[in-house]
Amino acid sequence: MSEIDAKLQAMGLVLPAPPKLPPGVVLPFSWVRVRGNRALVSGHIPVQPDGAIAKPLGKVGAELTEEQGYQAARLAGLAILASLQRELGDLDRITAWLRVFGQVNATTGFDRYALVINGFSDLIIELFGAERGGHARSVVHTSALPFGAPVEIEAEVEIQT
Amino acid sequence: MSEIDAKLQAMGLVLPAPPKLPPGVVLPFSWVRVRGNRALVSGHIPVQPDGAIAKPLGKVGAELTEEQGYQAARLAGLAILASLQRELGDLDRITAWLRVFGQVNATTGFDRYALVINGFSDLIIELFGAERGGHARSVVHTSALPFGAPVEIEAEVEIQT
Amino acid sequence: MSEIDAKLQAMGLVLPAPPKLPPGVVLPFSWVRVRGNRALVSGHIPVQPDGAIAKPLGKVGAELTEEQGYQAARLAGLAILASLQRELGDLDRITAWLRVFGQVNATTGFDRYALVINGFSDLIIELFGAERGGHARSVVHTSALPFGAPVEIEAEVEIQT
Numbered sequence: 001m002s003e004i005d006a007k008l009q010a011m012g013l014v015l016p017a018p019p020k021l022p023p024g025v026v027l028p029f030s031w032v033r034v035r036g037n038r039a040l041v042s043g044h045i046p047v048q049p050d051g052a053i054a055k056p057l058g059k060v061g062a063e064l065t066e067e068q069g070y071q072a073a074r075l076a077g078l079a080i081l082a083s084l085q086r087e088l089g090d091l092d093r094i095t096a097w098l099r100v101f102g103q104v105n106a107t108t109g110f111d112r113y114a115l116v117i118n119g120f121s122d123l124i125i126e127l128f129g130a131e132r133g134g135h136a137r138s139v140v141h142t143s144a145l146p147f148g149a150p151v152e153i154e155a156e157v158e159i160q161t
Numbered sequence: 162m163s164e165i166d167a168k169l170q171a172m173g174l175v176l177p178a179p180p181k182l183p184p185g186v187v188l189p190f191s192w193v194r195v196r197g198n199r200a201l202v203s204g205h206i207p208v209q210p211d212g213a214i215a216k217p218l219g220k221v222g223a224e225l226t227e228e229q230g231y232q233a234a235r236l237a238g239l240a241i242l243a244s245l246q247r248e249l250g251d252l253d254r255i256t257a258w259l260r261v262f263g264q265v266n267a268t269t270g271f272d273r274y275a276l277v278i279n280g281f282s283d284l285i286i287e288l289f290g291a292e293r294g295g296h297a298r299s300v301v302h303t304s305a306l307p308f309g310a311p312v313e314i315e316a317e318v319e320i321q322t
Numbered sequence: 323m324s325e326i327d328a329k330l331q332a333m334g335l336v337l338p339a340p341p342k343l344p345p346g347v348v349l350p351f352s353w354v355r356v357r358g359n360r361a362l363v364s365g366h367i368p369v370q371p372d373g374a375i376a377k378p379l380g381k382v383g384a385e386l387t388e389e390q391g392y393q394a395a396r397l398a399g400l401a402i403l404a405s406l407q408r409e410l411g412d413l414d415r416i417t418a419w420l421r422v423f424g425q426v427n428a429t430t431g432f433d434r435y436a437l438v439i440n441g442f443s444d445l446i447i448e449l450f451g452a453e454r455g456g457h458a459r460s461v462v463h464t465s466a467l468p469f470g471a472p473v474e475i476e477a478e479v480e481i482q483t
Contacts, residue, residue, distance in 0.1 A: 008189060011324075021477060025276070026276075026279070028279055028283055028286055029280075029282050029295065029296055029297065029298040030295045030297060032297065032298065033258075033259060033260070033295060033296055033297040035257050035319055038259075040259055040296075040297035042262045042297040042298050042299060043298070043299035044302070056294070057251060058239075061221075082202060096357050097355075098355055098357060098360075098362055099355070099362045099478075100351070103301060106466070108466070109430065109466060110228075110466065111466050111467065111468055111469060111470060113466060115348075115466050116346070118348070118349075118350055121350040121351050122350055125350055134351065134352045135351055135352065135362075136351065136352060136353075136355040136362035136363060137351040137364050137365065137426075137474070138302060138364060138365035138366040138423065138474070138476040139365065140183040140303055140425060140462060140464055141464055141465065141466035141467070142301055142303075142464075143269060143302065143304070143465070144267070144269070144270060144271065144272050144274060144302035145272065145302070145397060146272055146273075146274075146275050147272060147434055148272060152299070154297070155297040158357055158386075176458060186437070187437075187440070188440075188444040188455055189440055189447055190422070190443050190456065190458065190459040191456045191457065192421055192458075193458065194419075194421070194456060194458040196418050196420060196422060196480055199420075201414060201420055201457075202458060202459035203458040203459050203460060204459065204460035204461065215435075228434050262416055262460060271336055282331045298323075299359065301462060302463075303462055303463055304430060304431075304463065304465070305428070305430070305431060305432065305434050305435060305463035307433055307435075308465070309433060313460070315458070315460040317421075
């Protein structure tokens with residue numbers, strides 16, 4: 001078992017199935033785009049273990065508390081790890097996290113929105129350690145995400161070729 | 162004639178002139194920034210063949226239908242291809258599309274906004290094929306774009322040095 | 323004295339201390355992430371020379387004029403340069419600016435928001451010159467930034483290894 005798989009198991013975490021989109025939604029892009037030692041990860045929203053869009057849906061500050069937003073960001077992280085595992089075969093091939101770009105669907109004026117993405121950053125650093133899991137990050141506040149999701153996260157990682 | 166030029170011609174598409182900005186608007190950055198095998202493309206809005214800002218202007222969900230937004234994203238794609246051609250000399254030098262970042266100026270709650278950027282993704286994949294044209298993508302919903310444009314698209318491509 | 327330090331001094335500019343965050347705010351990411359010849363810079367807001375969050379706070383178009391927004395973007399630029407200097411040791415190691423991503427907290431419909439980030443782009447080009455300081459750029463309009471900051475800027479630079 002790979003190192004990251006073993007950590008996921010020790011933490012009681014399961015990577016979800018591929019995202020299940022509602023009928024009629026076609027996405028003409030890749031969840032993960034690999035070239036050389038770079039893997040570029042498309043924006044992912046939180047999903048359940050079976051790949052269905054996770055609940056609760058809505059805005060942080062209204063339908064979701066900050067803590068629920070944090071948990072949603074963690075679920076988006078698991079969805080990203082699942083996409084990376086399907087593309088790379090083994091998460092141990094990730095040599096460094098590079099850049100993270102988060103979107104938080106929040107009520108007007110909820111200016112603690114960026115902290116919601118800590119649910120993602122904390123997960124990655126817990127799994128990969130501070131050196132390998134460290135990353136640069138930007139977060140935007142938004143008033144809409146696909147299907148009413150509370151967060152969406154994009155990333156870039158360096159991989160072993 | 163290069164392969165991509167031939168495809169553009171076969172599809173009846175013409176790359177527009179450089180973007181014409183209103184008087185007094187100075188943009189102190191490059192439309193395309195090339196270093197090594199990377200070409201980073203600034204945010205482009207849709208333009209007409211003569212480089213003037215394309216119409217209709219406004220928000221998807223109000224002044225524009227979803228289909229008109231899709232067509233606007235396609236025009237932004239032609240503007241990006243034109244900028245890349247001016248910078249690279251030949252679009253055949255593009256070996257892979259890597260990352261696409263879209264913004265859609267849409268009404269509050271129009272959560273199908275990301276699908277608008279399919280107008281761009283579909284164009285790129287039709288021109289370059291699934292393998293070379295594939296890309297990672299994120300899209301944000303916004304309530305303002307320069308000059309009231311409906312979409313803006315940023316990208317990164319890999320090039321032959 | 324390094325070339326960029328000398329220019330900063332000649333321009334009368336001082337790089338600020340590290341950002342001071344309010345109590346209870348934990349940011350589990352790096353201000354600058356370096357791998358190989360890439361330095362990825364997290365989103366920075368404007369700070370004073372002592373690292374405290376700079377004023378005025380609020381939206382461009384309401385609490386701030388466009389010119390005040392421009393100055394705020396310049397301060398965010400100095401904060402980024404300070405973070406890069408702490409990480410790289412010497413700003414002369416920057417061989418090229420690559421990509422800039424700005425966010426402007428502005429009133430609804432203020433569609434000159436992207437020009438606010440010229441405060442950043444002009445500073446970088448003045449310091450590094452057009453060839454080394456040139457960059458691709460995208461800017462988003464937003465209705466919230468951390469602590470009510472008017473702008474936030476993320477970037478990527480190429481460095482000498």
